[in-house]
Amino acid sequence: MTIELINTGSELLLGRTLNTHLQWLGRRFADMGHIVSRQVCVPDTGPAIEQAVRESLTRADLMLVTGGLGPTSDDITRELIARLLARPLREDPVVLEQLRQFFAQRNRPMPERNRVQALVPEGALVLANPYGTAPGLAMEVRPNPFRENGQASWLMLLPGPPRELRPMFQEIVVPLIRRVLPEPGEYVCRTLRTTGVGESALQARIGPLLQPLVAQGLDLGYCAHSGRVDVRLAVQTAAAIDLVRTAEIVVRRELSAHLFAEGDVELESVIIQRLTERKETLAVAESCTGGCLAHLLTNVPGASAVFLAGLVTYSNAAKQKFLGVRATTLAAHGAVSEPVARAMAEGVRTRNHATYGLSVTGIAGPGGGTADKPVGTVFLALAGPFPTVVERNYNPTDRETFKQVTAQQALDLLRRHLVNDRAS
Amino acid sequence: MTIELINTGSELLLGRTLNTHLQWLGRRFADMGHIVSRQVCVPDTGPAIEQAVRESLTRADLMLVTGGLGPTSDDITRELIARLLARPLREDPVVLEQLRQFFAQRNRPMPERNRVQALVPEGALVLANPYGTAPGLAMEVRPNPFRENGQASWLMLLPGPPRELRPMFQEIVVPLIRRVLPEPGEYVCRTLRTTGVGESALQARIGPLLQPLVAQGLDLGYCAHSGRVDVRLAVQTAAAIDLVRTAEIVVRRELSAHLFAEGDVELESVIIQRLTERKETLAVAESCTGGCLAHLLTNVPGASAVFLAGLVTYSNAAKQKFLGVRATTLAAHGAVSEPVARAMAEGVRTRNHATYGLSVTGIAGPGGGTADKPVGTVFLALAGPFPTVVERNYNPTDRETFKQVTAQQALDLLRRHLVNDRAS
Numbered sequence: 001m002t003i004e005l006i007n008t009g010s011e012l013l014l015g016r017t018l019n020t021h022l023q024w025l026g027r028r029f030a031d032m033g034h035i036v037s038r039q040v041c042v043p044d045t046g047p048a049i050e051q052a053v054r055e056s057l058t059r060a061d062l063m064l065v066t067g068g069l070g071p072t073s074d075d076i077t078r079e080l081i082a083r084l085l086a087r088p089l090r091e092d093p094v095v096l097e098q099l100r101q102f103f104a105q106r107n108r109p110m111p112e113r114n115r116v117q118a119l120v121p122e123g124a125l126v127l128a129n130p131y132g133t134a135p136g137l138a139m140e141v142r143p144n145p146f147r148e149n150g151q152a153s154w155l156m157l158l159p160g161p162p163r164e165l166r167p168m169f170q171e172i173v174v175p176l177i178r179r180v181l182p183e184p185g186e187y188v189c190r191t192l193r194t195t196g197v198g199e200s201a202l203q204a205r206i207g208p209l210l211q212p213l214v215a216q217g218l219d220l221g222y223c224a225h226s227g228r229v230d231v232r233l234a235v236q237t238a239a240a241i242d243l244v245r246t247a248e249i250v251v252r253r254e255l256s257a258h259l260f261a262e263g264d265v266e267l268e269s270v271i272i273q274r275l276t277e278r279k280e281t282l283a284v285a286e287s288c289t290g291g292c293l294a295h296l297l298t299n300v301p302g303a304s305a306v307f308l309a310g311l312v313t314y315s316n317a318a319k320q321k322f323l324g325v326r327a328t329t330l331a332a333h334g335a336v337s338e339p340v341a342r343a344m345a346e347g348v349r350t351r352n353h354a355t356y357g358l359s360v361t362g363i364a365g366p367g368g369g370t371a372d373k374p375v376g377t378v379f380l381a382l383a384g385p386f387p388t389v390v391e392r393n394y395n396p397t398d399r400e401t402f403k404q405v406t407a408q409q410a411l412d413l414l415r416r417h418l419v420n421d422r423a424s
Numbered sequence: 425m426t427i428e429l430i431n432t433g434s435e436l437l438l439g440r441t442l443n444t445h446l447q448w449l450g451r452r453f454a455d456m457g458h459i460v461s462r463q464v465c466v467p468d469t470g471p472a473i474e475q476a477v478r479e480s481l482t483r484a485d486l487m488l489v490t491g492g493l494g495p496t497s498d499d500i501t502r503e504l505i506a507r508l509l510a511r512p513l514r515e516d517p518v519v520l521e522q523l524r525q526f527f528a529q530r531n532r533p534m535p536e537r538n539r540v541q542a543l544v545p546e547g548a549l550v551l552a553n554p555y556g557t558a559p560g561l562a563m564e565v566r567p568n569p570f571r572e573n574g575q576a577s578w579l580m581l582l583p584g585p586p587r588e589l590r591p592m593f594q595e596i597v598v599p600l601i602r603r604v605l606p607e608p609g610e611y612v613c614r615t616l617r618t619t620g621v622g623e624s625a626l627q628a629r630i631g632p633l634l635q636p637l638v639a640q641g642l643d644l645g646y647c648a649h650s651g652r653v654d655v656r657l658a659v660q661t662a663a664a665i666d667l668v669r670t671a672e673i674v675v676r677r678e679l680s681a682h683l684f685a686e687g688d689v690e691l692e693s694v695i696i697q698r699l700t701e702r703k704e705t706l707a708v709a710e711s712c713t714g715g716c717l718a719h720l721l722t723n724v725p726g727a728s729a730v731f732l733a734g735l736v737t738y739s740n741a742a743k744q745k746f747l748g749v750r751a752t753t754l755a756a757h758g759a760v761s762e763p764v765a766r767a768m769a770e771g772v773r774t775r776n777h778a779t780y781g782l783s784v785t786g787i788a789g790p791g792g793g794t795a796d797k798p799v800g801t802v803f804l805a806l807a808g809p810f811p812t813v814v815e816r817n818y819n820p821t822d823r824e825t826f827k828q829v830t831a832q833q834a835l836d837l838l839r840r841h842l843v844n845d846r847a848s
Contacts, residue, residue, distance in 0.1 A: 011645060014451070015454060019447065023441070026436070026438050026440075041464075042462055043459075055479075073627070107818075131822065161649075221438075232440065290718055290719055291719035291722060291736065295714055298738065299827070303714070304739070309736055312736065314728055314732060314733055315776075318733035352741070366725055367726070399725060
């Protein structure tokens with residue numbers, strides 16, 4: 001199976017927008033046991049899109065074309081593909097009705113321009129888009145005039161915005177691919193997620209132990225993210241599944257303290273799930289992470305059952321008023337200190353009657369560092385029905401990465417407590 | 425000038441690594457007045473790389489190939505290009521000495537494998553790499569046997585890791601391009617950022633007015649993001665700069681209420697800058713956005729001077745305790761209501777002695793909706809030295825997009841006040 005991805009959009013080539021489609025779709029195809037062979041990005045112009053689609057039609061069994069399905073004048077993919085494949089466009093009454101409903105629900109008149117989004121090339125399947133106005137389209141090119149032997153290809157047109165493309169791919173395209181395309185060989189892939197250990201330190205611990213399995217065909221991959229390293233264990237055939245099983249036992253044994261999830265599960269989801277199971281509650285107090293910790297936790301559906309409040313106390317006055325941190329403590333030790341982190345965690349816990357209070361205070365930068373406490377210094381504290389725990393970390397990175405990494409470290413402080421507490 | 429980018433790396437196609445090269449290089453080329461015409465990503469295999477380079481050599485004046493210059497077995501770009509262009513590889517004593525020094529400085533023996541990195545195709549320029557072991561290579565293909573008339577092309581090989589590629593590009597490749605390639609026409613590009621108006625409604629307002637300018641050569645593009653639409657106005661030659669100027673006047677006149685910035689400036693940066701200039705302060709109270717609003721504001725360096733606190737009052741108890749919302753108000757109207765939004769904004773303002781209090785309460789979903797207030801319903805309020813303003817919006821999307829879009833709407837509510845107040 002040859003799969004190719006064509007991303008259209010001048011903003012991608014001008015560097016105005018980061019193209020995340022290859023990473024996201026590449027992962028989803030790998031999960032299904034397929035590998036994307038080639039990706040190309042071309043501007044929103046007729047000749048460039050046509051050339052890319054023609055080239056791809058000579059090679060690919062499945063082509064995904066993203067972008068250019070919107071209502072504006074630079075959205076030309078639909079018309080161009082219809083012309084290239086000589087399939088007349090017809091207005092689809094069901095799609096038109098869905099468009100009208102989309103606008104009616106939002107109490108807005110439907111602009112006349114949006115009507116082009118109801119045009120469907122002859123013989124194409126319409127892929128519903130509940131998150132936007134551009135439906136996707138899928139068509140089998142059979143016979144395919146661009147391939148020497150006329151071998152069929154599938155061509156799918158998907159919307160450019162990731163928030164529209166992703167649910168459409170998961171909910172509609174994946175089942176369609178499973179139905180119309182041949183099953184891949186049994187590709188087995190396990191991803192184990194770790195936190196609190198760097199990529200090279202992690203590799204130094206498990207790499208040598210897994211070397212014999214790699215020699216037998218195990219595909220071992222490491223992928224570092226902000227505050228997290230994923231370990232990927234894969235084999236291309238079901239017969240080799242024991243390699244993955246054996247490798248997983250090794251990784252679990254060596255990294256047990258750092259492993260927090262499998263697959264795509266986020267650390268914040270693990271926390272919310274554990275708290276829900278334990279019928280416990282959480283409140284957080286943030287300074288330098290500025291709401292990032294609360295934002296991560298509240299991304300999880302159902303968070304409201306266990307997450308009571310997040311207090312982003314950026315100023316000293318707010319730390320005193322909302323958390324009860326004493327002016328003398330702030331004056332004696334500074335806002336970025338062990339005693340203030342402790343007082344913040346205990347304050348946010350008591351004032352919200354929460355099982356746990358989690359706090360973060362540090363220096364995100366770029367300004368505000370001192371010789372004693374340089375930019376990147378952070379104190380994390382966890383208060384609960386036990387003596388409060390405080391940790392000092394050092395995350396010298398840019399401001400946004402600092403917030404992400406520090407929030408992950410705070411979540412991990414709570415996770416380690418929940419794990420150890422269950423084990424005891 | 426036709427410029428093409430070829431990214432090699434199986435990890436990119438498997439979705440294990442996000443490809444940021446196009447965005448970063450696309451911006452740098454645009455700054456120099458050039459536009460990348462096409463980008464392709466292929467795996468680390470000989471046939472795939474060779475096919476991509478051959479195709480590109482038929483079209484491009486300048487080709488950048490990234491990745492595959494390392495010392496390991498899947499790093500094959502150097503050898504492959506040398507063979508394709510029939511240029512023998514020779515060990516360069518200067519490069520070899522630099523490699524030895526790289527390892528000596530780090531007190532590590534140089535692995536024998538790294539010696540391949542000193543191989544240079546005949547006639548190629550070596551691009552020094554102070555941040556890694558892989559030097560870049562640049563060569564003029566003259567005559568170019570893959571082009572019909574033998575027209576020359578430049579081919580440059582750059583290391584894959586961004587921390588090595590980026591300084592090499594800035595320090596060595598940019599001056600080289602300026603020296604060996606023709607000056608670009610003066611490409612002029614203006615990006616105007618809008619919020620509070622949908623992509624198609626926006627086009628309906630400015631598209632017809634700009635049509636005559638498009639007919640004369642204006643490149644007009646729209647790009648929709650969560651809660652934001654960018655309008656791009658560009659021309660390829662300095663002679664046509666008046667088209668951009670005229671178009672900008674039209675866009676500014678028609679969309680003045682929605683325009684918040686130019687170029688890459690985020691809405692939250694505009695807010696922090698305006699507040700800093702006005703010596704005013706802000707505190708926010710969030711329910712459904714769960715910290716997203718505070719997180720956006722605190723991404724801006726210097727936010728601490730004007731942002732006092734963010735209270736993520738997820739529970740009713742927290743709304744009462746930290747914001748002073750009355751139990752009777754919550755009981756009578758529900759947490760998602762106009763009176764509660766109002767009380768939250770006023771409460772967070774008074775309790776923090778802030779100039780402005782901004783609040784958000786709504787239903788992010790997936791659960792919690794009713795017939796009267798479906799998932800996506802949200803109330804935003806702004807309190808200040810004026811009667812409190814409340815708005816009701818409806819953002820029926822997935823949970824994370826809901827948080828992003830709603831936080832943008834809250835920021836825009838404050839922005840509109842700051843703009844109107846300045847005008848009066």
